[in-house]
Amino acid sequence: DAGITQSPRHKVTETGTPVTLRCHQTENHRYMYWYRQDPGHGLRLIHYSYGVKDTDKGEVSDGYSVSRSKTEDFLLTLESATSSQTSVYFCAISDPSNTGQRNTEAFFGQGTRLTVV
């Protein structure tokens, strides 16, 4: 199994508070992703990173920021949590290459269930 650890696994927070979710990998993969999963929407990409300090927005980036200061860590921050951000958050990693299909697939962490009350 790919070495991906998400923390915390569960969190309940109040509206308006900042929240940071952490994703840690031991695979030295270049790409890291944050998704949220909601009923009826599948997995939606929030932000992703293609290297240290290189990040880009996904489909649903409003209200979220990310940082990647080391290859192994990718942080997702909700600056001021809202109830609409209650969701299950998944981190994923991949290591694609333009010269081949090796490691193009994403491997996922176990998810973080976030509840904003």
Add this chain to the structure above:
Amino acid sequence: AQKVTQAQTEISVVEKEDVTLDCVYETRDTTYYLFWYKQPPSGELVFLIRRNSFDEQNEISGRYSWNFQKSTSSFNFTITASQVVDSAVYFCALSEAGGGFKTIFGAGTRLFVKA
């Protein structure tokens, strides 16, 4: 822009029936990758298969088979002789080489296999 459509929200079958999960994708890239993932009730996401845009060969792995057709932009997944353990949500996904390799998922198909 890349897009993945899984039109079937839920499918219910009886054990031993064959079932096909549909996936239609949109992309402007010539180099792209398609994937299927399984999410059992326990919640983890399990990678099943990868296909690249230059390889239209169908693939079979045990009771699972995949049919990739560029002409219809489809990458369908068939489970033969379904079993209760196949009950899960199945996601189709697309990654474009020209799109920074970000992986976009369909909304998923929930499969119920009844004994």
